[in-house]
Amino acid sequence: AQLSRKDRKRAQVRVSDPEAPKPVTSFQEFATRYGIASYLANNLEKYHYSNPTPIQQHALPIISEGREVLAIAPTGSGKTLAYLLPILHLLKGPSGEGHRALFIVPTRELAQQIYREFKRLSEGRNFRVCVLTKASAAGSKEQQVLSKRFDILITTPMRLVHLIQQKAVDLTKLEHLVLDEGDRLLELGFLEQVDEILAACGTAAGAGPAADTGRRPLSKYLFSATLSVQIESMARSFMRDPVRIVVGVRNT
Ligand code: ADP
Numbered sequence: 001a002q003l004s005r006k007d008r009k010r011a012q013v014r015v016s017d018p019e020a021p022k023p024v025t026s027f028q029e030f031a032t033r034y035g036i037a038s039y040l041a042n043n044l045e046k047y048h049y050s051n052p053t054p055i056q057q058h059a060l061p062i063i064s065e066g067r068e069v070l071a072i073a074p075t076g077s078g079k080t081l082a083y084l085l086p087i088l089h090l091l092k093g094p095s096g097e098g099h100r101a102l103f104i105v106p107t108r109e110l111a112q113q114i115y116r117e118f119k120r121l122s123e124g125r126n127f128r129v130c131v132l133t134k135a136s137a138a139g140s141k142e143q144q145v146l147s148k149r150f151d152i153l154i155t156t157p158m159r160l161v162h163l164i165q166q167k168a169v170d171l172t173k174l175e176h177l178v179l180d181e182g183d184r185l186l187e188l189g190f191l192e193q194v195d196e197i198l199a200a201c202g203t204a205a206g207a208g209p210a211a212d213t214g215r216r217p218l219s220k221y222l223f224s225a226t227l228s229v230q231i232e233s234m235a236r237s238f239m240r241d242p243v244r245i246v247v248g249v250r251n252t
């Protein structure tokens with residue numbers, strides 16, 4: 001009975017690229033196929049992530065193999081872990097040489113939620129993470145350049161744009177950029193700010209493999225519960241041949 005339930009779940013998922021890496025059916029399979037560090041496997045177990053949700057089954061391998069992702073899956077379907085886990089896997093460990101992963105969300109509450117999930121999943125690896133929200137925007141910090149020791153930034157667009165304008169943040173070492181709740185981030189009101197962030201990441205110039213700098217190219221991921229045709233085409237304009245994963249929408 002359990003197998004057929006899994007099959008039904010899989011049948012609700014559509015992946016745009018038939019050549020994309022095949023989904024995993026368990027975290028164990030993911031761990032074995034990609035050789036994930038034991039701290040990640042331990043934390044999955046410790047925090048009772050027993051089986052990957054459909055979006056996780058598909059996104060984990062696709063992100064792990066270096067593809068960009070446009071993911072559309074309902075609220076509560078586990079989108080956070082679907083990008084956090086493969087990104088932590090790819091980062092391997094803290095480097096202290098600059099910000100390597102950036103998570104952009106529309107609200108402070110979502111930034112805190114990602115931070116909480118990150119803390120659990122990263123236990124045992126000393127990644128340094130900075131949550132930038134209005135609340136942390138107080139006076140003195142504004143003057144100083146954000147420390148390169150932060151491997152990971154979690155932020156709302158406004159707060160980051162402010163730092164960019166003050167030349168207080170360097171995004172040129174970035175390897176992973178996530179737009180969470182991407183539909184809201186690319187709507188009027190946020191769009192200008194997200195554009196400014198993309199420019200600061202050097203997305204236009206740095207789209208190809210960075211052979212000369214020796215670092216991996218910037219990968220971008222957009223996760224959302226919904227995505228209009230217009231917003232999707234906007235996203236594609238700055239993404240690099242993303243794999244589109246849609247969960248649980250039968251009539252599109
Ligand atoms: P979404 O971003 O799609 O709305 P979240 O990433 O916030 O969903 O996840 C919703 C809840 O499900 C969170 O409490 C999260 O910890 C939990 N969760 C995510 N993946 C799993 C899993 N594989 N097994 C059990 N719980 C999970």
Ligand code: MG
Pocket residue numbers: 079080180181
């Ligand atoms: Mg979410």
